[in-house]
Amino acid sequence: MSETKTPGVYLRGTGVIGWPLASLLLVLKNKFGGFQVFVEPYKLQKSEIPQILSLLEKGGIIVDDGSNGVRNFFPEWISKEIALSQSKVVCDSSPPGVADKRKSEYSEPIYDQIKIFIAQGSEHSFGPQFLYPESAPLLEKNPPKFIHVSTCNTHTLAGVLRPFYSEKPQELTNILEEADFFVIRRDADMAKNDPHVTGPLLVLPESPTGTHHGRLLNEVYSDLGFKIKLGSSSVTINSPYMHLIRFHLRLKREITKEWLVSKIDNDPFLSTTELVSTNSIFSSGRDRGLYGRIFSHAVFPLSALEVNGKEVRGYAATPGDSNVHISSIYAVYKGLGLSFGPETESFLAGIVLKEV
Structure with a gap:
């Protein structure tokens, strides 16, 4: 798969948090541009192939990390090394506790290009709590390298x-x-x-x-x-x-x-x-x-x-598997150096069901 100079978001995990987050980012990418979306499934199972295909149809780029089984199911994929070399943000949406255990991994040279690491869910030792709009000032001047998007x-x-x-x-x-x-x-x-x-x-x-x-x-x-x-x-x-x-x-x-x-x-x-x-x-x-x-x-x-x-x-x-995503997307935009302007915020506000 050919390389791209457009900065990337590297997503780890495609479960109940990772899949809709990847889908929303791909919608934003296709609507406004400015970044690519790399998707690394966590121990890919055959039953998960349809949801991965839906991300590929939206323009996602699937990543084989050498052990997650992607190459067993998909003829086209990109290596983890290449994807990370083109990425500025890592979103870890893996099962609970996994991101905390990976903090030492994130200090390895392969992650040198990453500006910010974002954990989803109950990863309380990963970094400071973050939710938008309350925590927006944390990412303005000297943003932390690691943040934990607050629980639902x-x-x-x-x-x-x-x-x-x-x-x-x-x-x-x-x-x-x-x-x-x-x-x-x-x-x-x-x-x-x-x-x-x-x-x-x-x-x-x-x-x-x-x-x-x-x-x-x-x-x-x-x-x-x-x-x-x-x-x-x-x-x-x-x-x-x-x-x-x-x-x-x-x-x-x-x-x-x-x-x-x-x-x-x-x-x-x-x-x-x-x-x-x-x-x-x-x-x-x-x-x-x-x-x-x-x-x-x-x-x-x-x-x-x-x-x-x-x-x-x-x-x-x-809304337990969806109310954290706008916070995550705000952090992604800040990590990518993209403006979270009125168009983006208006679009995200538009996906909220104001009357349920």
Whole structure:
């Protein structure tokens, strides 16, 4: 396969996170240009060939790393060495824990051209937490070499609080007295053969803020120079559809429900719905969303939203395999040195289902 001088994004893993991320990047490449997309499957299985073919049809370039089995199924491929020599960004979307173990590998000479390494999912020691737009300042002047795109539920918790400030997350300290989150987790992903739990399973607290969900959100805010008072608890239930977050906020001043709904409506990455079950919300995304996904950080069922002066209670559903992608794409653009301008942001906002 011929080489190209256009800078590349090197994607590792094509599962429930990697495949839609690769697909979105290929859509952006074909629409706006400016980069190539190299795809390295993780231990390719015969059953995964159709999804790889769909990436090749969009213009992706498949990579054989010498042991992932690509050459057993595809007559045309590019070597890992050549792909990395043309790349500036690595996105590691491999199974949980794999990216953390690869940090030493990423210091090898073969990766010398890479400007930024981006891990997806629960890779908490990989680098600082990152989510867009809150963490955008981290990538402006002296960006870190390694970043960890925050988990899906961290994106949703941040989305719950985003309507309460106008420009900078630091403004939360002016209005928010305390936040409490209860995360009702799905157990198995629809695309995996994971076993279901047989009944509600407690997620144990691990810090003064409770479960890891609250700790991760405050890690995001800590990198921006502030923290808020919050707590989180969680339980896993036998559902394959969506995580659901119950929130209770105490504010320093009174607001109205109309004010809050207008703030949610004006945020390009937050959604509302009249549906009251996560299977219905999930199904609506499957039927109407690009690649069957919703892409917003949080989906608010409006009929369950309660505003009583300084008290706010409600629910937010987490689009678990899609709400991290816009954050990842922003980081990719920064690593490539490309402008994340109005056209790109408008296009990405357009794939969000604002009303689910």
